[in-house]
Amino acid sequence: MKKQFAVIGIGRFGSSVAKTLYHMGFEVLAIDSNESRIQELINEVTHAVQADTTDEEALKAIGIRNFDVVVVAIGQDIQASILTTLILKDLGVNTLVVKAQNDLHGKVVQKIGADKVIFPERDMGVRVAHHLISPNIIDYIELSADYSIVEIKAASRMVGKNLSELHIRAKFGCNVIAIKSADKMNIAPHAEDLIKENDILVVVGDNDHLQNFEMSFR
Numbered sequence: 001m002k003k004q005f006a007v008i009g010i011g012r013f014g015s016s017v018a019k020t021l022y023h024m025g026f027e028v029l030a031i032d033s034n035e036s037r038i039q040e041l042i043n044e045v046t047h048a049v050q051a052d053t054t055d056e057e058a059l060k061a062i063g064i065r066n067f068d069v070v071v072v073a074i075g076q077d078i079q080a081s082i083l084t085t086l087i088l089k090d091l092g093v094n095t096l097v098v099k100a101q102n103d104l105h106g107k108v109v110q111k112i113g114a115d116k117v118i119f120p121e122r123d124m125g126v127r128v129a130h131h132l133i134s135p136n137i138i139d140y141i142e143l144s145a146d147y148s149i150v151e152i153k154a155a156s157r158m159v160g161k162n163l164s165e166l167h168i169r170a171k172f173g174c175n176v177i178a179i180k181s182a183d184k185m186n187i188a189p190h191a192e193d194l195i196k197e198n199d200i201l202v203v204v205g206d207n208d209h210l211q212n213f214e215m216s217f218r
């Protein structure tokens with residue numbers, strides 16, 4: 001059965017999550033207290049309803065417990081976000097994902113029992129900063145405070161060499177976990193796999209090691 005999602009608060013972030021899930025073929029219920037927001041999105045989600053989600057009865061009437069994942073994307077109104085999270089947790093929703101406006105907001109919803117807390121602005125800021133300092137870095141995912149995964153364009157000096165000749169693990173302490181080429185994705189690269197022009201390496205490692213690795217091929 002297809003996974004069912006509910007997205008509460010369809011501002012810029014919530015509507016983007018809701019539309020993307022819907023276009024990926026999932027069932028999406030969008031909820032917002034603002035009727036005009038509902039009208040804007042009505043053709044791009046499975047259902048859209050107007051409700052104030054700080055009202056427990058309204059959430060019960062919607063049958064919110066039946067959804068596999070509920071995303072709380074209320075941004076500005078932190079109080080409404082916290083109350084909504086609390087009620088959803090009390091109602092026993094399966095998986096609860098909450099967008100946090102700042103660290104304190106994040107801590108509170110985590111304490112209440114959110115399964116995942118996301119900080120879109122903060123995380124996007126980090127990603128953009130990484131793109132800016134290094135034109136070769138295509139994408140960046142923070143795994144923890146110390147470890148990340150980066151997608152990095154193969155430098156011209158890497159082309160025609162294999163992973164073992166580049167000593168990426170021994171010299172830099174990083175692991176190449178995939179090589180993306182124009183025609184295919186190699187998700188289990190071997191030491192003898194050659195790097196071609198325009199390849200993209202997906203590398204996991206300690207942030208300092210990743211930075212050394214990237215700098216030394218510039």
Ligand code: ADP
Nearest residue numbers: 009010011012013032033034052053075076080
């Ligand atoms: P963004 O920064 O992603 O645009 P906003 O905070 O502007 O986020 O938008 C959040 C949405 O949440 C708004 O459309 C707003 O109407 C909705 N919202 C705020 N409070 C509630 C509530 N109590 N119940 C339901 N929706 C709410």
